[in-house]
Amino acid sequence: MTYLVYDGSWNGLMTAVFEYYEYKLCDVSILAEKSFQPSLLGNEKTVITDINKASRVLASLSKKLSSNGFGKLFPVFLSEQHGIEDQLLNFIKLVFSSDKSPEQAYGNTCVLTIDKVAKMVHREKHRMEAFIRFQQLADGLYYAHISPDFNVLPLIAKHFKNRYADQQWLIYDLKRKYGIYYDLSDVQEVTLDISESPTEGSIFHEDEVLYQTLWKDYFQSVNIKPRKNSKLHIRHVPKRYWKYLTEKLPA
Amino acid sequence: MSERIREKLQILADAAKYDVSCASSGSTRKNHNKGLGDTGNGICHTYTEDGRCVSLLKILLTNFCIYDCAYCVTRKSNDIKRAAFTVQEVVDLTINFYRRNYIEGLFLSSGIFKDADYTMERLVQVAKKLRTEHKFNGYIHLKSIPGASNEIMHEAGLYADRLSVNIEIPTENGLKLLAPEKNRKDMIMPMNYLKDEIIRLNDEKKSLKKTPLFAPAGQSTQMIIGAGAETDKDIMYTSAAFYRNFNLKRVYYSGYVPISNDKRLPALGSQVPTVRENRLYQTDWLMRFYGFKVFELLNDKNPHLDLDIDPKLGWALRNLSVFPIDINKADLQLILRVPGIGVQSAQKIVAARKFQKLNWEQLKKIGIAISRAKYFIVCSSRDFERRDLSETKIKQFILAESKSKYLKSSSQQISLF
Known part of the structure; x- marks a missing residue:
């Protein structure tokens, strides 16, 4: 298991995704600095946020996904849920390995999770607009x-x-x-x-x-x-x- | 000063609360002038303790009224405190509530003083002042006063997002009984004029570059439920006709809250028919979003909706020959007719099955109510309801499993007989 430790920012997370492909890693988990505890069980690799890498990932995602599907990713990140980085990585892997956008394959757990978390965050956004x-x-x-x-x-x-x-x-x-x-x-x-x-x-x-x-x-x-x-x-x-x-x- | 305005607000908000319309959606008014406010999909800023949404500052301009409609708390013969706002007071309240993010805008109604035009003119003045002097782009809902002239209704359409006339009593006979001074024709007149204007200006939009916004959120109306002897069929046929003939955006149904000792009406202290009201809203939704025709849900054989089950389940039980349908093949229109499947789930099913055939587990995760749907569908599984169950049996099973919020109250109602 390789731990990709990033700075907790959106661009940092997207840099980590880039490096997952760049270094042809497998079996990884992405964690923010503040929630990472060094352990003996895996390798640790620090990700240094790189805007260029991040925007390349985002650009290809926005090409593959509909604007609606693409628009869910950032809110999902803002949910700050434990392990959400790995959920996003799984989804992004699925996107890049599919011919057509899998964003509506609701029979797939990974797609449904992203959809549900996005909805949760959207509901909270809407509540704040109201309350x-x-x-x-x-x-x-x-x-x-x-x-x-x-x-x-x-x-x-x-x-x-x-x-x-x-x-x-x-x-x-x-x-x-x-x-x-x-x-x-x-x-x-x-x-x-x-x-x-x-x-x-x-x-x-x-x-x-x-x-x-x-x-x-x-x-x-x-x-x-x-x-x-x-x-x-x-x-x-x-x-x-x-x-x-x-x-x-x-x- | 502040005590006086507090008292007025209490009186005139209290008098407006029986109007249930709360929508602040459907308008396209945007903040282009760096003014105050913007409209969108509508926001419920809070909810009253009875669970209704509060989206707009909903008040009467005045509760002085020349009419004596039996069902109305503001009727002339009712001995209550009367008050009237000035135009400026309403404007100040609206702006200051809006700036604090309490509301989406203003809902302004009024008792009828002097005559229809005089009253309507005052309502329009408030809207005009908000739009022109305060660059207010929030939502404005004005009442169309029955009998108001076309010229004034035109001006109202220029400043308001939505307009509404409440027909209140679902049948003309009922109206004659409870509000003999009023007639359906006067109510329909402004509604008809606005409908034609909206259509005309929309057509103009196609040829002219810039046309003014005209009642962009359309019109709505409201009916009181349970004040007279109307059947659910009477109510929903009237509703369907109004949707059809006047392009209404919404019809609201308001369970009658007893407010008077009048012998023509349910006595003080009788229960508000909230379950019936809910069933009518469900029927309304089935007509507008699920492709049902009103006669499929209500007809001479079934003039009333079931109180213990929702109207979609009722329809499905009467039409068992349509089912079971195959979730992985059936048209969206048919999936929408399955009890336990809503519009969003139906759309998700149709999108998701392009990728893989769906089984029970996936359907459950997508969000359909399997406990109800399982009697009406098959999916990618060898496990499905094989027994040839009768209408009554299915209903029994579903009710036994249901944790419906209405079950308790409706079974109490049934045990009375």
Whole structure:
């Protein structure tokens, strides 16, 4: 068994895939630095991220796959699931060894796994597009923090950029300790030194409390009591997200 | 100031909540002007404790109303608090909720004050102000007020993404009984005008480079279920006719929530018919996405849907001669008719079988409900249902295995008799 140890980046992973073919390796496992523990049982080979190699892999994948099929690979990587690198490698091997794209061969476990993980990540992306709640700060910036199950910030940037083109905003991932910031022209990745949400009233815009109150009122008013269905409610809005939802916070 | 606006919002949101439409999808409005907002496939930003999606700020402009429809909480004779928003108040609420990512846009309805045109004009003013003064590209759903003139409806179409008139009562006789001041013709008038305008402007699009967006998300309507004596057949035939004649995007079904002591209606405290409502939605889906014709599901012999099984299973049991079908050969249209197989699974099956024949294990992984489908299909396996089972037997087996969320409540309902 050869362990290909990469730096944890997408381009790093694609470099590892390139080197799998370049050095005609077999029986490999790809691991990110942070999850690799040296063992006596196999060889370790460090992969140095090389943009050229990575883009060659991506270019040939995009030729082989439909845009829909190709578009699933990066989200699958962002799932950060244990062993996802090997799943991706298996799928890529299958793609390169098939005449026509195997992306719809759902009878094949490896294809179905990629499809399922992609769907899982997509669902979380969509949840963040729904559940993010901005708070307006005194200087006008709209701020929100989240801790999504998967690393979806790279996937939601475009949605929020299109939607809030005329307001400055910052979405911060507390779990992964980085955020995305929009300055009215571009979205950039930022890291800040915040561990907790800003809580002091003074840092908020003067209207912020009023609109939060109105939103909470609204949420209560639209409920139809004779139709109460807590099970359905929780299925749609799982409890782990409540801490970020204005309407779910105590009045 | 803030106390007054809080009270208004509580009154006018409460009054709008019986309108079940929540869609924010189907529009093509994009943020081209570096303004605020963008529309897409629709997002449910939260869900109420009754499990319904909250996508839009859904409010009435006012709950003052000159009509006295028995089923409506805002009826003139009802002794409730009345309030009215100003145009600016609605605009401010919409913009500020939208900027905080609470909503996809605005759903604005209204009680009818003075007359139809006057009311419709106010609704249009809100939409116009949002679009022109605030460069708002979020979703706007406006009510078409029955009897409003074509000129005003035209303007509404220019600013709104979707428009809707609720026909509320599925039959004209029911309407006469519960809302004698209203008539179906007035409701249909704006719907008809908008349909023709949408078609006309779509045709123009083919010859002209730039045509304005006109109600890009089309029209919808709503019917109240269980307020009158209509059968499921009455309801779904009306629904099918509206889909056909007015190109509607959606028909919503709203189980009647008792709000009055009126003798013509179910008494206060009676149960909301949520299971029946669900079966009607399933029928609606079968018509729109599964290629079923309404008369296959409901007809003079079967004027009501089964409450204990879904309408697709009901159809399959009445048509056992069609089955079993071979998953590895049958047309997509036929696979869609198998109980336990949804649209996505059906499409996956048809794509996947080009690579290899599918067996039970693979079908299960693809996501079909084997417990129901197994009576109706064969696949690449020598293992399949060989017994010649009757309709009742299959139904029994499926119900015994089913963990349906409705089973408990429907068996309670049955044991009453």
